Amino acid sequence: MAFPTRSIPPHLFLSEWSITDGAILLDVRTGEEILADGTLPQARHLDYLDTTFEEAIETLDRLNPYYVFCDTGKRSRLACELMASKGFILIAYLEGGTQALSTPFQE
Numbered sequence: 001m002a003f004p005t006r007s008i009p010p011h012l013f014l015s016e017w018s019i020t021d022g023a024i025l026l027d028v029r030t031g032e033e034i035l036a037d038g039t040l041p042q043a044r045h046l047d048y049l050d051t052t053f054e055e056a057i058e059t060l061d062r063l064n065p066y067y068v069f070c071d072t073g074k075r076s077r078l079a080c081e082l083m084a085s086k087g088f089i090l091i092a093y094l095e096g097g098t099q100a101l102s103t104p105f106q107e
Contacts, residue, residue, distance in 0.1 A: 003084045003087070003088065003089045003090075003091070004068065004084065005077070005080035005081060005082035005083075005084050005091050005092065005093065006091070006092040006093075007073070007077070007091050007092070007093055007094075007095040008067075008093070008094060008095060009095050009096075009100075010035070010094060010095065010096055010100040010101050012098070013067065013069070013092075013094045013101075014040075014101075016067070016088065018043075018066040019052050019064075020065050020067075022064055022065060022067075023064070023067055024044060024064050024065070024067070025040055025042050025043040025044065025061075025069070026044050026045075026046060026066050026067065026068045026079075027039050027040070027043040027044065027045045027046075027047065027069060027070070028046055028048035028049070028053075028068055028069070028070045028075050028076055028079045029045075029048075029069075029070050029071055029075070029098075030049055031045070031047060033067050033071060037071075043069075046079075048070065048075040048076075048079045050073070053082075054076040054082065057079075057082070057083055057086060057088075058086070058089070060088075062071050062086070062087045062088045062089065063089065063090075064090070065090035065091070065092075066080075066083065066088060066090065066091045066092070067092055067093075067094070068075070068080050068083075068091065068092070068093045068094070068095075069093065069094035069097060069098060070093075070097050070098070071097045071098055071099060072096065072097040072099055073093060073094060073095055073096050073097040073100070074097070075107070076094060076097065077093050079093070080092070080093045
């Protein structure tokens with residue numbers, strides 16, 4: 001059974017993540033994108049385009065809430081759909097990706 005994924009608008013994404021107990025922020029962009037643009041300090045990195053992505057998510061706790069983001073929202077949506085199919089129950093992604101955030105990343 002796949003659990004539903006949620007898209008969260010940019011103005012709510014970081015706020016909801018920060019008040020959700022045990023939430024994990026997951027950056028699914030490439031390493032090159034992170035080097036060029038930075039990321040959020042608490043974010044874990046798992047490259048959605050890497051051939052080991054599916055194997056890597058198998059090591060994550062399916063009961064934790066995950067807030068997933070990428071550059072435009074497409075890969076994070078796909079990552080959430082894959083995670084849902086693997087039994088993750090609390091997953092959401094940043095609608096519009098990092099391009100939609102009004103505050104740039106801090107390094």
